[in-house]
Amino acid sequence: MSALLLARIQFAFTIGFHFLFPAMTLGTALIILISETLYLIKKDEVYKKITNFLARLLGLIFVIGAATGITMEFSFGTNWSGYSRAVGDIFGPILAAEGVIAFFLESVFIGVLIFGRNKVSAKVYWVAALLVFIGGHLSAFWIVVANSWMQTPAGYAINEAGKIVLTSFTDTVFNPSTIIRFCHTVVASWMTCAIMVAGIAGYYVRQGLHGQTAKTMLKIGIILFALTPLLQLATGHIHAIEVINMQPEKAAALEGHFDTAKGVPLYLVGFVDEQKEKTYGIYAPKALSFLYNFDWNSEIKGLKDFPKENWPPVNLTFQAYHIMVGIGMLAIALGLLGAYLLWTKKIYEAKSYLLILPFLIPLPHIAHETGWIAAEVGRQPWIIYKLMKTANAASVVVTAGEIVFSLLMFFLIYLLLAIMFIMLFMKIVKNGPAV
Amino acid sequence: MENIQNYQILWFVLVLILFAGYALLDGFDLGIGALLPFIGKTxxxxxxxxxxxxxxxxxxxxxxxxxxxxxxxxxxxxxxTAFSGFYLAMMLVLFALIFRAVSMEFRANDEERAFIWEKAFTVGSGLAALLFGVALGNVVYGVPLDNKMEFTGSFFTLLRPVPLLFGITGFAAVLLQGAAYAVMKTEGELQKRSFRAVSILLRVNLITAIAYFMTMAFTFPGLTSNWVFYVAILFTLLGLAGIFFSLKKENDSAPFWESSFSFIGLWLAVAAFHFPNLIKASNDQNLSITVFNSSTGLPTLKLMSVIAIIGMPVVIGYTIFVYRIFKGKTKVSDHY
Structure with missing residues (x-):
């Protein structure tokens, strides 16, 4: 295996693992903020118990996110030094801004959230919850800026020496895909924790544990579970249109769409035969054209309009995207069902619904992992869309043997982290909010 | 300040401040980690x-x-160059930092295996502290580079005596920083043991610091005529002397500040002889990576200056606020 491929596998593995945790952090910070705000208003101990419980989970989640996050910052230098040399002018300030403007805020105040309950007043504690929420989301914003710039670069010029230089940081930050990608990513994180909290509370309620605390948790969880997938449908829709406009090759790969045509179908499930350049499966006729601009006969570009060496791996992109969309649709249905049960006050006795809830916890994780695969694999062969190829970005001095070693170590260490995380997560859940 | 050189010099200083700030702050918690089994018995x-x-x-x-x-x-x-060139060493730093971070949380929640996580915490903290010094020692002492700024050495290039001395000196400074922090935050028997640790580490630091400054004076010609170098020595010696007198008076908060002061001296020495190099080429001085041949463009440096000058005072402000919340002696009930 080549050093380049190994470096790609290592990056995919380490970022795929890392992403699980910030996604949980953002959503947990949101629910803590909601419950702590309700505590401040209603002075009901139930909310305090919920916050304390979630703060314990957040401590576990955050530490693994922070530990595996350092890997990501190191990896631009260790494994992608070609990339780092080329884009320091633009990518560097984004990472530095993430540290100064966002991650400091989150990391400093998370200490107060986890350790400070008895050291500060309820109001200061609430401010800490707010600042952790803001810091976490700002942090996500800057990381999404970095990623979006690789998808739809803007605010740069190539100087006479052939170097990428900064011309407008505002354009760099608010490049065409930043805002919608940020919304889509953040709502994914909220949805992840809506389902996590609903799942945990569902388990408690079904077992008759933790009385009113569990019921209130379930209520907060279900309301968010009903809202976030719908919101995600909207952000997903806008994001998809942005991709069709800005990265038509990727959009075509997402749908396995080869020939430019009018009235393009939308596949629900399918398979792309990359040899024969054909897609098979169950589809809704003309639906993709309709979704693009509400015209059943609008034209959508196919992959064959682009040089074949610039195609991404089509089937992988297609499958990852469709798994994400499928989970999204399932989440909408189950979230609305939950809202209906809550509205009609049947939810606390809805044994089979409560039984399913905990098993839904992994679903949003699968959705955002496959979503990222679709977005990143779909951008290949570029590391920066139409500006730099992934093949030119890797470190030249790092050998395949060295990466085999580090990859193996990452695999073992992250496996250990995963086992410990699941075990301790279960333990904290088992101890529950009463302790 | 339109001249790009001014910004390049400014960023040399700012990057140094960020890394020195890291060394002082994470220094004390890495130090606590490395000293855990020696100071904490129960x-x-x-x-x-x-x-x-x-x-x-x-x-x-x-x-x-x-x-x-x-x-x-x-x-x-x-x-x-540094991150890709020192690949295996950087991976070790990373693994060490991962273990020291998660082991605190795992220890708190996983009582049956707490002793394993304590070891991971200690080894991770100690190894990270040691390797940072070795890495810094290498970029300062010089590593072989080619004309494309790529590192041409191997893992073993990194383990030469002078960089190792940097590693040991930094490691000793981190341990002292940790012990001095423990003195400030603890009481009773635990504090007595921490005082003893400070007293031993004070002697160790005196030896490592003298070895560090002497090696530098002999290794880097021209350094002995640089006044900053003497200021650096003065900082370190004054800091260490301060600890000596604070120990006599059993002052429990001063040693931490004095230890920090002494640590700053070690960093000042780096600033004194390293500028304008960032990574010195040991094979040919003309191949060195300097602030002037490796920087980003003027727009980026200006933008970064704005972010740093507005952002960092705010960061330092709320960091102090949070430290004040947790000031005073730590109690066992303060939860992890």
């Missing part, structure tokens, strides 16, 4: 030591992340 004592850094270590680590980001943004070639 479970309760270990709980207190870990709780004393629990609310602050993650904020401290952001200094490293921001320092790395600043290096990337100001001098991408230095960042790219």
């Amino acid at each position: 479970k309760e004592e270990k709980d207190i030591l870990i709780n004393s850094i629990g609310p602050v270590w993650d904020g401290n680590e952001v200094w490293l992340i921001t320092g790395g980001g600043a290096l990337f943004a100001a001098f991408p070639h230095a960042y790219a």
